[in-house]
Structures are given as C-alpha cells and as structure tokens.
Amino acid sequence: MxxxxxxxxxxxxxxxxxxxxxxxxxxxxxxxxIVVEQRPQWDNKMNKILGACRECSWKVALDFNTAEDLEVLCNVVEDGDIHLPNGATVAAxxxxxxxxxxxxxxxxxxxxxxxxxxxxxxxxxxxxxxxxxxxxxxxxxxxxxxxxxxxxxxxxxxxxxxxxxxxxDLAPSSSIYPVLSNLELMNL
Ligand SMILES: [Zn+2]
Structure with a gap:
C-alpha cells in the first residue's frame, strides 16, 4: 500500500x-x-474497502475477504460508529x-x-x-x-x-525577534 x-x-x-x-x-x-461520492468502494489492488472516514475507519477491518466483512461494515455505518464522508482532504x-x-x-x-x-x-x-x-x-x-x-x-x-x-513563543535568538518584539500588540 x-x-x-x-x-x-x-x-x-x-x-x-x-x-x-x-x-x-x-x-x-x-x-x-474535494467532494466525493458518499459510498464505499472496493480497491481490487489492495483488496480493501475504501470510502470510510480516516478517523473512524480503524474500528472495523477493511479487508474484503468474505461477504460477512461487508455486512459488518454496513452495520457499523448504519449504527453511526463509522462514517462515509462526502468530502476528502487533499494534501499536496x-x-x-x-x-x-x-x-x-x-x-x-x-x-x-x-x-x-x-x-x-x-x-x-x-x-x-x-x-x-x-x-x-x-x-x-x-x-x-x-x-x-x-x-x-x-x-x-x-x-x-x-x-x-x-x-x-518566538525565541529571542530568532533573526526576526528584534523587529517583532518592539510591536506592542504582536503575539510572539
Ligand atoms: Zn468518522
């Protein structure tokens, strides 16, 4: 992966x-x-179910081995234990x-x-x-x-x-400290 x-x-x-x-x-x-479709998808290269939110997806096994794996996933989504997000964060x-x-x-x-x-x-x-x-x-x-x-x-x-x-706090050794430290309202 x-x-x-x-x-x-x-x-x-x-x-x-x-x-x-x-x-x-x-x-x-x-x-x-970015906006994404709110549905799980099977990634055949990794044999994993994608589409669950990153913070909660650890709660369930996302490997797709049997139909029961899907059932478990559907149940935890229905119970609200994990979420299918409609947005994804892109970091670049x-x-x-x-x-x-x-x-x-x-x-x-x-x-x-x-x-x-x-x-x-x-x-x-x-x-x-x-x-x-x-x-x-x-x-x-x-x-x-x-x-x-x-x-x-x-x-x-x-x-x-x-x-x-x-x-x-900004370290006094920083090269910009002498300039900024004179500004009364500056949050250092
Ligand atoms: Zn979640």
Missing amino acids: PTVEENIKAFMEGEPESTGLPLIVHPVLMMDE FGILSKDPQVYSPRPCCISGTDKHKTGPQQATFIQQILTAAKNKKTRRNNTYHMASIASDGDAKRGSALIKLTMNR
Whole structure:
C-alpha cells in the first residue's frame, strides 16, 4: 500500500536536483477539500474497502475477504460508529520556484474527512504528513525545508494548525525577534 512517504519520494524523483553545491528547497504543504461520492468502494489492488472516514475507519477491518466483512461494515455505518464522508482532504506539496512545473502542487495524500472530528484530531493527521515530509527531507544534494502550511478557511483545520504551529513563543535568538518584539500588540 503506498504510504505518504512513498508518494513524497515519487514526486521528488521527478524534480531537478543540484549536481554541484547542496541545494535548499522550500516546499509548501497545501490542503483543501474535494467532494466525493458518499459510498464505499472496493480497491481490487489492495483488496480493501475504501470510502470510510480516516478517523473512524480503524474500528472495523477493511479487508474484503468474505461477504460477512461487508455486512459488518454496513452495520457499523448504519449504527453511526463509522462514517462515509462526502468530502476528502487533499494534501499536496508545491515547491517555491519560478519554474511553473516545479511550483505546481503534487498531491501526496487523499483522505476521507470526518466532519464530526475536532481540530486537535485533525492536527494528528496533519502531523503525520509533516513527519513523512521530514523523513524524506534529504534527496542526494537537495534538502527540503518546509516553508509554510496553506489551507482554505476551514475552521477546524484552522484550530488544528494553531495547535501545530503556534505552540511556543518566538525565541529571542530568532533573526526576526528584534523587529517583532518592539510591536506592542504582536503575539510572539
Ligand atoms: Zn468518522
């Protein structure tokens, strides 16, 4: 089964790389929702049932071996224990570059969104993608330093991003500290 790390590795392989000096590359993680049909689907390559929301799907075995597996799935959906989402989060990486081919976003993960879940629970999902990117940050002469995380205006993802990114004071050793620390109302 392809993991987020493998998807990141796959798109990196198609990117230009430095043959001389080490090159620092700045990717941006972008996230938005797409609408998906609210129904389970069988993936014949993995022999798994897809279409359950990411936060709840662990509650039931999604391997398709017998008709009973489907029955169990239908029952837990009916009982509301797991959900069939009508939206999916797409996470993509784009590199800050003047080259449109390098700049364009490459999706690394598409995952059914559970509207019932809170911001902190979404933070776990985003953290998994960030960890995958960190694990793949070196590719021969290229080093990838995450520049920023971009999102649509989804309030729950907003609170997830606050939890992930606004979790400590700006260090006095930071190069922007002398500029920002003089601003009275700045939240450091
Ligand atoms: Zn759910």
